[in-house]
Amino acid sequence: MGGSGKIAPSNAALDGSAEGAVRSAGTQHSALSTQHTPWPFRMLVAGSVFNQVGFWMQQVGVGWLILELTGSSLQIGIASLVRGLPMLLVSPFSGVLVDRLDRRQMVLSSQLITMIASLALAALILAGLVEPWHVYVLTFLMGVAVTANFPARQALIPSTVPPGQVGHAVAALTAGQNGARVI
Numbered sequence: 001m002g003g004s005g006k007i008a009p010s011n012a013a014l015d016g017s018a019e020g021a022v023r024s025a026g027t028q029h030s031a032l033s034t035q036h037t038p039w040p041f042r043m044l045v046a047g048s049v050f051n052q053v054g055f056w057m058q059q060v061g062v063g064w065l066i067l068e069l070t071g072s073s074l075q076i077g078i079a080s081l082v083r084g085l086p087m088l089l090v091s092p093f094s095g096v097l098v099d100r101l102d103r104r105q106m107v108l109s110s111q112l113i114t115m116i117a118s119l120a121l122a123a124l125i126l127a128g129l130v131e132p133w134h135v136y137v138l139t140f141l142m143g144v145a146v147t148a149n150f151p152a153r154q155a156l157i158p159s160t161v162p163p164g165q166v167g168h169a170v171a172a173l174t175a176g177q178n179g180a181r182v183i
Helices: 018-024 039-070 073-100 103-127 132-159 163-182
Strands: none
Touching (some): 039 073, 039 103, 039 132, 039 163, 073 103, 073 132, 103 132, 132 163
């Protein structure tokens, strides 16, 4: 501060970088500032973004596979329904499970289930044995896993950041997940 009572801009704000602008705006302790973001939260965000990218790639891939197998746009809709049905039916129970079970284990278990189902589908495709019903069953299983994964990831936030940063952390995680849809 100079003698006139005005706050002098920091050198970081003058360099034009986003980080410098955040620091100069007085929000240097926000969840988006990498200088003060706890490492576990960074890992959670990175994992969530990669998880979302994989989720949307898989959604497109399953639709494409069903189209190749059946040639029917109705079957694409059925595949999407089969994947979304667990989200509709299991979501109320997955929230309760997240509150009662180890959240980290839920995330890891749901990721493991998704990985096994994806590898099984890939093996069926490579072997030339894949049938539409295989896709529906494995997609349903992946839908159940995703339904447990999303709330467990959200519930991990308070344990990865200081209490005053939870709001910023939720916003950052949500922005990362929604940004992954673009990719």
